[in-house]
Amino acid sequence: MKADRIASVIFILIALVFWSRTGDLQYNGLIFPRLLIIFLILLSAVMFGQTFVTKETKKEGFVPKEFKYIITSIIVVFAWVSLLNIAGFIVSSVVMLTFFTVILDLQRPTFFRTISSLVIYALMVCTFWFIFHKFLLVPLPTGYLI
Amino acid sequence: MKRCKVMMIVFLAALVGLTFTTAAIAKYPDKPVTYVICFNPGGESDITARIQQQPLEKVLGVPVVMVYKKGGGGAVGWSELMRTKPDGYTIYGTNIPHTIVQPMTRGNAGYETEKINNVYFFEFTPDILAVTTDSEIKTLQDFVEYAKKNPGVSVGGSGQPSANSLGCEAFGKVAGLKLTYISFTGSGAAVPALLGGHVKALMTYTSMAARYPDKIRALAIAADKRAKALPDVPTFKELGYEFVEGAYRGVAVPPGTPKEIRQTLEKAFEKVNYDAEVITKMEDLGFIMEYYGEDASRDLVSKLTGYYRQLLKELGLLKK
């Protein structure tokens, strides 16, 4: 419930930020957003009020178990995307996929498992690259390497 | 003796370097060229590009791949044009007045009009004022009288600001009428609105009249001369209204593209534009062929920039 309370306040704040950005719009451009912002503020206020009225039900906390795995995954994926324009599609994907798999391994990562993952991914990514880039001519991110 | 050796090496290096660069350019193009359309597939920019696709492949000798980057009325694509590698393997379709009007009316469109390096403008689609075929308005004069009796009459069109919306304002000024322009996401959305009776008239493009000849009656065309696809439609000028407006379509390359590549592309598009099949298909669909080379394009853009700047200032839409 406390999480709901914080969330409703955040929503109201975000709505106000949006409102402040409607200053220099023409009439036609601002009516709809403004109506929506009012709607959102009203609903969030109701939600805020509700948190005081309804009883606390026992639920699992907002912070999940194994939180560090989530944070690590997010960092890995963001790094992966930033790498795309530098190292190119194939190289960054193969490297990051393998890295990701090793991190997530439930057992202890051994040399064999790492290398086998690398090989599988290299094959997979190259196949994708061939189908999409060479055959269908869909552009994929390019970098300094492939 | 030593100095002679050094000179020899420098001379050879320069020679090798020169051959490499000229070889690289002389070989252009040797891999597929990407033709970026900054709008939806199925739209008019897509259709004109598709008409050009096969002849272009023949002239350039390499495959031409269409890629779509829509958003912001084309602005998302054109802002990426600024950052694309200037090696001639990615060309962007450009449109006037979008590329002129967007930087003027938006704080940050992501690009500047002058930085867009147009190599060719190949077609012009004039505005037309249209009503349904079963409307009581039969000529432009009927419309003007109707509009005088009913100020604020609804005129639909595609986009805002666009050739349709600015054309509507310009015509309103010239004829002394108060028109309410209602913008739709595209001509494909504006036409059903007219047919369903939700708007009284459309300030749309000739291509719409060519597509729906039995449903739309074009009252006048905003060009210097009549269009081949609509031979019976008089120009605004003939009827006494000094009003010319429409959209140009062309291609551009990223800033910093070498001159040889630009010239190759310019010649290629010119050749495609003289292709008989291309001409027939384009004119059937209501497009008017134009042949602006690179320098002529630059002049066209600066002339129109001045015109639109004035118009936008009067409408109070100028941001910079």
Place this chain on the structure above:
Amino acid sequence: MVEAISASFGHIFTLKVILMIIAGLFGGLLSGALPGLTATMAVALLVPFTFTMDPTEGLIVLGAIYMACIYGGSFSAILVNTPGTPSSIGTTFDGFPMAKKGEGERAILTATFSSAYGGIIGVFFLLFLSPPLASVALKFGPPEYFWMAVFGITIISSLASKNILKGFIGGAIGLLISTIGIAPIGGDVRFTAGFPQLQGGIELIVALIGFFCIPEALTMIANRMQKFHLTETKRQHGILLKTFKEVMKKQGNLLRSSILGTLVGILPGAGGSVANLVAYNEAIRVSKHPDDFGTGIPDGIIATEASNNAVVGGGMIPLVTLGIPGAPPDAVLYGVLLLHGLRPGPELFTTHSHVVYTFIMSLFVATILMIPVGVISGRLLHRTVVRLPIRFLAPIIFFLTIIGSYSIRNNVTDVYIMLTLGIIGYVLKRLDFHPGPITLGLILGPIGEMGFVQAILMGQILPNKWMIFFNRPLSWVLIIMSVLSLGWPFFMKRIAKHWKIKEMTIDES
């Protein structure tokens, strides 16, 4: 008409054409299952390949791709909670829970049969009822589109029946996000915080992948599970026939959803994304056990998949009668027709009747062939996803989401947006905000805003400009539907109580 139809069969039932259809079906299935590749893009990608074919054959292939693509969206919706196309958003609501319970194969088979059914109904309407239906489409003007968007938003009260307030807040957030970019009227730049890439707003697919897929992927990582879904303990023989019988029993749901899909498809500007959610809503409303929806029952999948494939046929109705595309892929088909010198419209039926009828009949054939193609691919895909350990599955899912969000506009920014929305979606999921209402807001925002502002402009000539929303009969139909839709849950509870009291008194006496 009959001679044209029988003549077309001669064209279609040749080995070459059948093979082309099957190839198109596989291609469409693949692009549908990959989140990020939409039907429009798949059709557009393959247009150049059709230049070398004659127009009829080209259209046949593109039609097959389109039909299979909409169906293929259900695969990723069921297996990884990501709508492969916006038309399969509703399939995640019941499809994914079914997969998690270990009924993934049953879900995929249900989706297969429902999609085929819906596809056939849509094409049936296309063949026999095009002209009258098309004229209805024209009556929808800006006020009607606005009320239709309002009706769409009221669906939230059924979708989020467990916590309506959070559902509507989600909807409001989705609507607000949809306003980022260029204002539809006036062309103002809104809420882009100085980033020119945001001028195009948030792409729907990017948001879909972010809100639906990433939270699930992060959850499976966090829970340190070994495998993703419960595997069926034994191979179920005869599941194909059993599921077929099960699905066919629900004729009411199938027929209603297909008709709804066709009708929504006729409206230019509304497509499968709206249709599947409207059909889902209606299925809940008339159901005797509405609370089961969302826990993993086939009825939900039947409603969404039948309606979205009906949109394929429905969207072509205005295309072939009026020359106005009913859905974005139809615009591409329109372009193809124009390029070949065929002008869509009533003349097409007379001057090039063989092209039109062959194309329409080929859609029937493609839809039926879709069943075996889908069953084979779907089963294969399902077995792969179920067997793969999380340490492979999660990275691969991220890999596909990156390709998917990049390929929409060839822009790395979209990938970053997708990831950011993914994190936000994960946070919202933990706060009990379901992604469905948010995406509904995203879809309906542009439609609603455009209708709203255009209608106000139309109303300028009236004494009171707001009356434009209330002085048209079609608007009132939609207003009444919205009120009913909004109040239905409360209304039903009242009636249920009333009947319960009556039963009790009867028992007592």
